Each structure stands twice: as C-alpha cells, then as structure tokens.
Amino acid sequence: MELLRKSGLKVTPQRLSVMNVIMEAGEHFKAEEVYRKLKKSEPSITLATVYNIFRSLTDNGIINSFEVDGTTWFESNLDAHANLFCEKCGTIEDVSLSENSNLLEQFSLDGRKVRSASLVLKGLCTKCSRNSR
Amino acid sequence: MELLRKSGLKVTPQRLSVMNVIMEAGEHFKAEEVYRKLKKSEPSITLATVYNIFRSLTDNGIINSFEVDGTTWFESNLDAHANLFCEKCGTIEDVSLSENSNLLEQFSLDGRKVRSASLVLKGLCTKCSRNSR
DNA sequence: CTAATTGCAAATTGTTTGCATATTC
DNA sequence: GAATATGCAAACAATTTGCAATTAG
Numbered sequence: 001m002e003l004l005r006k007s008g009l010k011v012t013p014q015r016l017s018v019m020n021v022i023m024e025a026g027e028h029f030k031a032e033e034v035y036r037k038l039k040k041s042e043p044s045i046t047l048a049t050v051y052n053i054f055r056s057l058t059d060n061g062i063i064n065s066f067e068v069d070g071t072t073w074f075e076s077n078l079d080a081h082a083n084l085f086c087e088k089c090g091t092i093e094d095v096s097l098s099e100n101s102n103l104l105e106q107f108s109l110d111g112r113k114v115r116s117a118s119l120v121l122k123g124l125c126t127k128c129s130r131n132s133r
Numbered sequence: 134m135e136l137l138r139k140s141g142l143k144v145t146p147q148r149l150s151v152m153n154v155i156m157e158a159g160e161h162f163k164a165e166e167v168y169r170k171l172k173k174s175e176p177s178i179t180l181a182t183v184y185n186i187f188r189s190l191t192d193n194g195i196i197n198s199f200e201v202d203g204t205t206w207f208e209s210n211l212d213a214h215a216n217l218f219c220e221k222c223g224t225i226e227d228v229s230l231s232e233n234s235n236l237l238e239q240f241s242l243d244g245r246k247v248r249s250a251s252l253v254l255k256g257l258c259t260k261c262s263r264n265s266r
Numbered sequence: 267c268t269a270a271t272t273g274c275a276a277a278t279t280g281t282t283t284g285c286a287t288a289t290t291c
Numbered sequence: 292g293a294a295t296a297t298g299c300a301a302a303c304a305a306t307t308t309g310c311a312a313t314t315a316g
Binding site for chain 1: 252
C-alpha cells in the first residue's frame with residue numbers, strides 16, 4: 001500500500017492482489033500465471049488488467065521485469081542479480097553475483113548511459129541439475 | 134559458406150544473403166530489417182524464410198540472438214559482451230566487459246548449469262549520450 | 267466530482283507452422 | 292532421388308488498445 005501511495009498510484013484491490021502474489025521472496029511470474037492465480041479469489045479480474053498493473057508497477061520501479069523467449073517475467077527482487085531460466089522445468093531461479101562482482105560496474109561504458117541491466121541465463125536450475133546427474 | 138557446411142546446413146542463396154548482412158562487424162539486426170534489406174536484391178524472399186534462416190543459424194551457434202522489448206535481435210559477435218539498446222535512437226551498441234571481468238564466471242553457480250548468458254542494457258548509446266549533453 | 271482504473275472485446279506485433287513447390291547434395 | 296529449404300497464407304502467442312462503466316481520492 002505504501003509503495004503504491006508513494007508512486008501516486010491508486011490503491012485498488014486488484015493491484016493489492018497482484019502485489020501480494022509477486023512480492024513473495026524469490027518468486028517469478030508471468031502475467032498469465034498471476035492472472036490464473038487471481039481468477040479464483042477475484043473472478044472479475046482480466047488478463048488485460050493484470051498487464052496494465054504490471055506496467056504501472058514496473059514503470060514506477062516497484063517491481064522488475066525481464067524476458068525469456070518472448071515472454072515477460074516479473075519479480076520483486078530489485079537487487080542486481082541474474083535470472084536463470086531452467087530449460088528443463090521452465091522456472092526461474094535467482095542467481096546472485098559473486099561478492100566481488102558489481103554487475104553495474106562491469107562494463108566499459110565510455111560516455112554511454114545505462115539505465116537498466118538485465119542478465120538472463122539459460123541452463124538447468126539447482127534442482128534439475130541435481131536430478132540429471 | 135564454410136560455416137554453413139560445417140553445420141550440415143545446405144548452402145542456399147537466401148542463407149548466404151542473410152549471412153552477408155549479419156556478418157558485418159558490430160551490426161545488429163531484427164528479422165524485419167534484414168527482410169527489408171534483402172527484398173531489394175532478392176525480391177522473392179519471405180519474412181518467414183528470414184525467420185527460418187535465423188533459427189537455423191542460432192541453433193547451430195553461427196550467430197547470436199537476444200531480445201529487447203519483445204523483439205529478437207541477431208548479431209554475429211559471439212564473444213561475451215553486453216548489448217546496449219539505445220532508448221533514443223533505437224539501435225544496439227556492443228559494450229565490452231571490462232578486462233578483469235569474465236561474464237561467465239561472475240555468478241555463484243553452486244550446482245547449477247549455465248548454457249547461455251544474455252546481458253542487455255538499456256540507456257543511451259555513445260552518440261545519443263553525447264548529443265544529449 | 268474528477269481523474270484514474272477496470273473489464274471487455276477487438277486489434278496489433280512478432281513469430282511460427284503446414285503444405286506444395288523448388289533446390290541442394 | 293532423398294532430404295531439406297523456400298514461399299506463401301494462415302495460425303498463434305503475448306501484449307496492447309479503445310472505450311464505456313466503475314471506483315479511489
């Protein structure tokens with residue numbers, strides 16, 4: 001609620017529900033998934049509304065988004081990290097950068113301006129990597 | 134030609150044309166752009182064909198792809214680097230990683246398997262950054 | 267009361283697919 | 292000659308838009 005207010009966004013039940021889903025630590029969702037989850041408790045909600053909400057939340061820096069194979073994922077973790085898409089189970093796993101690595105200072109920027117960075121990995125998550133051994 | 138042969142892909146004029154466009158150093162293209170470019174010299178070519186070609190080239194590791202805001206870009210630079218999407222002029226600029234940074238060793242991987250990494254930046258390219266000062 | 271947001275349907279964009287024809291190897 | 296690729300039209304998936312009705316501040 002505070003986050004919405006701080007950004008001048010109106011506090012609607014739909015927005016609160018979407019935020020409830022997305023704010024769980026370490027969670028990553030696609031719009032469609034959130035829509036399906038919410039449909040149960042909030043049957044009137046629309047996929048378009050979910051998309052609209054995600055747009056205002058990302059525009060206001062409340063959540064983060066990144067894309068994998070043509071679809072957009074959302075997460076509440078705003079710290080610099082990589083997202084690993086597991087090619088076996090289709091989930092996303094956060095991958096922290098090694099301590100001595102500050103992602104945002106890794107580039108030779110020479111007079112460019114970087115506003116956002118998205119580091120997406122593809123491979124096998126911890127669980128699937130273990131199971132495939 | 135050698136690259137195609139090595140991967141067991143048939144050498145067709147369409148594939149050669151696409152590769153000619155994409156192989157220019159530092160160039161980044163969307164399928165649609167390549168299609169428009171080639172339409173002039175090769176009027177029979179189709180957007181679907183361009184997409185098919187890009188798929189076989191990426192599947193065989195001949196070129197690289199990454200996505201920005203829902204559209205896929207292709208490049209021939211296979212070295213580890215970041216791609217900066219300029220929000221002003223809409224082009225992509227390669228950004229090399231600082232020497233002491235090996236992108237693929239930056240993560241705390243602990244038993245995960247990483248097959249590919251895509252680092253996409255958004256901001257202003259060198260030219261637009263200069264012009265906006 | 268006013269501006270913002272929702273819900274709905276329809277439109278758009280980027281990309282893929284099925285299939286007949288043509289082309290490489 | 293067999294397998295693969297092209298061209299074309301049609302299908303698809305993800306996302307956005309226009310607009311009327313509703314709701315938050």
